[in-house]
Amino acid sequence: xxxxxxLIGAGPGAADLITVRGMRLLxxxxxxxxxxxxxxxxxxxxxxxxKIAVGKRCGQRSTAQHFINKQxxxxxxxxxxxxxxxxxxPMLFGRADEEMRALEAxxxxxxxxxxxxxxxxxxxxxxxxxxxxxxxRSVALATHSRAADSDAIREQAKADSLVFxxxxxxxxxxxxxxxxxxxxGSTPVAIVEACSTPRERTLTLTLAQMALxxxxxWLDPSQPSLLMIGEAFRxxxxxxxxxxxxxxxxxxx
Amino acid sequence: xxxxxxLIGAGPGAADLITVRGMRLLxxxxxxxxxxxxxxxxxxxxxxxxKIAVGKRCGQRSTAQHFINKQxxxxxxxxxxxxxxxxxxPMLFGRADEEMRALEAxxxxxxxxxxxxxxxxxxxxxxxxxxxxxxxRSVALATHSRAADSDAIREQAKADSLVFxxxxxxxxxxxxxxxxxxxxGSTPVAIVEACSTPRERTLTLTLAQMALxxxxxWLDPSQPSLLMIGEAFRxxxxxxxxxxxxxxxxxxx
Numbered sequence: 001x002x003x004x005x006x007l008i009g010a011g012p013g014a015a016d017l018i019t020v021r022g023m024r025l026l027x028x029x030x031x032x033x034x035x036x037x038x039x040x041x042x043x044x045x046x047x048x049x050x051k052i053a054v055g056k057r058c059g060q061r062s063t064a065q066h067f068i069n070k071q072x073x074x075x076x077x078x079x080x081x082x083x084x085x086x087x088x089x090p091m092l093f094g095r096a097d098e099e100m101r102a103l104e105a106x107x108x109x110x111x112x113x114x115x116x117x118x119x120x121x122x123x124x125x126x127x128x129x130x131x132x133x134x135x136x137r138s139v140a141l142a143t144h145s146r147a148a149d150s151d152a153i154r155e156q157a158k159a160d161s162l163v164f165x166x167x168x169x170x171x172x173x174x175x176x177x178x179x180x181x182x183x184x185g186s187t188p189v190a191i192v193e194a195c196s197t198p199r200e201r202t203l204t205l206t207l208a209q210m211a212l213x214x215x216x217x218w219l220d221p222s223q224p225s226l227l228m229i230g231e232a233f234r235x236x237x238x239x240x241x242x243x244x245x246x247x248x249x250x251x252x253x
Numbered sequence: 254x255x256x257x258x259x260l261i262g263a264g265p266g267a268a269d270l271i272t273v274r275g276m277r278l279l280x281x282x283x284x285x286x287x288x289x290x291x292x293x294x295x296x297x298x299x300x301x302x303x304k305i306a307v308g309k310r311c312g313q314r315s316t317a318q319h320f321i322n323k324q325x326x327x328x329x330x331x332x333x334x335x336x337x338x339x340x341x342x343p344m345l346f347g348r349a350d351e352e353m354r355a356l357e358a359x360x361x362x363x364x365x366x367x368x369x370x371x372x373x374x375x376x377x378x379x380x381x382x383x384x385x386x387x388x389x390r391s392v393a394l395a396t397h398s399r400a401a402d403s404d405a406i407r408e409q410a411k412a413d414s415l416v417f418x419x420x421x422x423x424x425x426x427x428x429x430x431x432x433x434x435x436x437x438g439s440t441p442v443a444i445v446e447a448c449s450t451p452r453e454r455t456l457t458l459t460l461a462q463m464a465l466x467x468x469x470x471w472l473d474p475s476q477p478s479l480l481m482i483g484e485a486f487r488x489x490x491x492x493x494x495x496x497x498x499x500x501x502x503x504x505x506x
Contacts, residue, residue, distance in 0.1 A: 009373075016274040019264070019369065023273050091376035091383050092392065100380055101489070112377035116272065116367045120262075123344035124365035127353055130344050131396070139345065142391035143384070236354070 003076040005103055007096055009089040009115015014196035015041040017121060022113050030079035033072055035087045037224065039197060065095060069102035076108045089115040093143050093165050118226045119163040122192035126202060128233050136160035136232040144170050161230035168225045175211035183207060190233040191215055194223040204235060256329040258356055260349055262342040262368015267449035268294040270374060275366050283332035286325055288340045292450060318348060322355035329361045342368040346396050346418050371479045372416040375445035379455060381486050389413035389485040397423050414483035421478045428464035436460060443486040444468055447476040457488060
């Protein structure tokens with residue numbers, strides 16, 4: 001017996017932000033191998049499936065990738081419908097490539113079901129379009145896990161809207177490097193934490209404030225966060241909803 | 254009476270690639286104002302709603318944006334649950350900003366529900382991750398409707414993976430400009446047309462071939478298409494599935 005594997009994007013967090021296709025595959029799954037950060041409510045779509053938590057938690061490699069690959073291949077040799085449920089979208093900062101290669105090497109059939117990536121879900125939360133006619137015509141999605149990654153930052157600095165995944169700890173470095181690359185200190189920054197979950201929070205500040213470390217105290221290291229930088233994230237007067245004041249910045253919880 | 258408007262991303266095309274939240278809102282909608290390109294099967298989620306086709310068809314402005322805005326506002330003054338269903342994701346090349354401003358000006362409540370954008374759905378179709386450890390750490394999403402847009406192209410040229418929306422007619426120009434900006438002519442290009450629909454087709458070629466216009470004859474002007482450029486789109490030997498040969502290129506239909 002040889003099962004089929006579905007690499008499914010769970011989306012940003014909320015159980016109803018998975019695709020209909022993803023939900024239906026979960027309903028028919030025999031096994032679900034899921035990232036540690038998946039919201040528990042999403043697993044309720046698969047009440048009868050065996051659930052195995054495999055993913056890495058916030059940069060911490062709780063399970064090595066090669067072991068995850070082996071678990072997926074082993075599951076497909078024992079079960080019919082195997083779901084590999086990954087946070088966000090599998091094809092963006094998701095290491096799906098390594099899992100697909102392992103499945104191909106083992107001769108196991110698979111399909112990929114896309115998921116809502118955090119940049120789009122966060123834009124919906126903020127009610128800010130990532131692209132704006134005449135203001136922002138391109139978006140760069142990047143990651144920055146090492147502070148030494150300054151060349152990559154400089155290369156991205158010219159895209160109109162910049163979105164950094166996994167940039168929490170290097171937020172001040174990213175801001176410094178963007179300012180060095182010519183971005184004004186007054187450029188708006190929006191940070192969305194735990195997007196679409198009950199723990200969702202947003203903070204708006206400027207690039208100069210982020211360079212000074214103003215966001216670091218506000219950020220919760222146990223939650224995923226997204227840095228969104230560019231004129232597209234400037235608040236509209238008609239839509240401002242400040243709820244919390246924090247060191248001169250506006251935060252909405 | 255004042256209704257609530259939901260700006261919902263329909264995703265790339267397939268009816269089951271909308272989010273669960275989007276589907277449920279369609280089920281409860283009184284009116285659905287939808288882009289012309291929405292697949293008819295998606296509207297079956299809203300059998301009892303009044304449906305109004307509004308959007309623009311492939312760059313052709315069949316309905317002016319200000320008139321669309323007015324239709325949405327008028328609908329919210331007559332109905333309880335108004336869905337504005339937009340192809341892809343509303344916040345990426347979707348002109349949601351103009352619709353949100355019109356709703357704010359009219360004092361109408363609204364929410365945004367994200368959708369699967371074509372870049373992610375196409376990566377799933379191709380089974381190519383947009384980011385790859387050590388090869389591609391960033392993705393630029395851009396549009397290119399004017400051939401004169403060469404500055405924007407040069408600015409994007411350094412992102413590892415490049416995805417152009419609405420670039421079909423300028424594909425040779427885009428390729429020329431990327432080669433001028435330093436991208437090798439051997440850089441892989443994947444084109445996905447009508448992603449996730451029954452009309453989906455893919456073509457793989459090189460940047461040099463695209464500069465020579467090799468893709469233009471293959472492309473169908475009646476369908477949306479996405480240009481994906483970068484090393485991340487190089488085919489893996491283990492996954493190559495050539496089905497059609499076309500002037501020395503590999504196309505899978």
